[in-house]
Amino acid sequence: MVEENRVTLRGMWSSMYSKRVELALRVKGIEYEYMEEDLMNKSMLLLRYNPVHKKVPVLVHNGKPVAESLVILEYIDETWKHNPRLLPEDPYERAKVGFWANFLHLQVFEALAVVFTSEGEVQERAIEQEEVFGVKFIDRDKYPIISSWVMSLTELPLVKEVIPPREKLAGIFRFIRDKALKSSAV
């Protein structure tokens, strides 16, 4: 890879946000170098590239860092304009995508995080929200369209390449959850 066009992704194998960027790069056929960050021991480079959040993923292109997964996706689409496009061309269609991306982030992922790191009453309330949006416990009878969308996604070869093995994910999630429960049970 020529130095000028060098693309590096600093990520974490179990991070959904990291995977988003990996998927986007692969969909676009962009050559990149992946660097795994140990979130317990963040590298000096990560802290320099993302001083505000100190989080992955960070995409480094031509030596310049881009942070925030959705911002990175837009950057990729605008820098590598070839097909397939990640976002639609039409401004109105783009606005619709923007709306749903926000919705997903706020209503689904944030709620998921609460379910994940809590128990008892807090978790009950979060699960209620979950069931309204039908993502975490995707009951196929209740939410046939969302279920089939998830199935189609996970069948795609590119997606299969990128998703980490279930046991590995379950292991680290258990670790994170225990940690979160311990720290909130002061």
Place this chain on the structure above:
Amino acid sequence: METVKLYGAWPSPFSYRVIWALKLKGIPFEYIEEDLSSKSPQLLQYNPVYEKVPVLVHGGRPICESMVILEYLDEKWPQQPLLPSDPYKRAEARFWVKFGEDRGPSVWMIYRTEGEKQEKARRDALEMLTILEEHGLNGKKKFFGGDNINIVDIAFGGIAHWMGVIEEITGVKLIEDNKFPLLKAWMHNFKEVSFINENLPNREKMVAFFRARRSMILSSA
């Protein structure tokens, strides 16, 4: 040209973001004031998911979420751009917009709570302001956008005009005298810009409105 309508509410900083963008770009529009205690059927039809303002309706098609509206306006009316043209600078601008969306609510939490919850919100808000001062404005010129206002300045407009009202009503001071010199200068510069200055809700009205609302919120908590 297709008509542009904006459904907004005078106390809402999110509404004003869109007004500022429309004024900056010189886009003619019809403004419809919504009574948030009694929302119009049009609003509920155009924004069924959140039932909130602002909603922009262009040629009969609704767009919701203030920052999504701003990007849409920038794409349809490229004059007086809100975003830079270089992809890297656009990514930087969008990073700060997202930062504001994620951390901004802490200021409103100070307004909506008291006691320990308010104290936590105050700490969160201070952290946000510190990061803005040290990383967002550090080395910048007058505005986040450089010599001229851009999407990031508009996104943080709430800090310039609404935050002071919250400080007054709650007695929680965030911008103390010698701290945040860059942010203070930015707030002043922002409100001096003509199309901002001419489009700000009246401060007394705001204090009265938000004070009354806070009592309601706290008593129903």
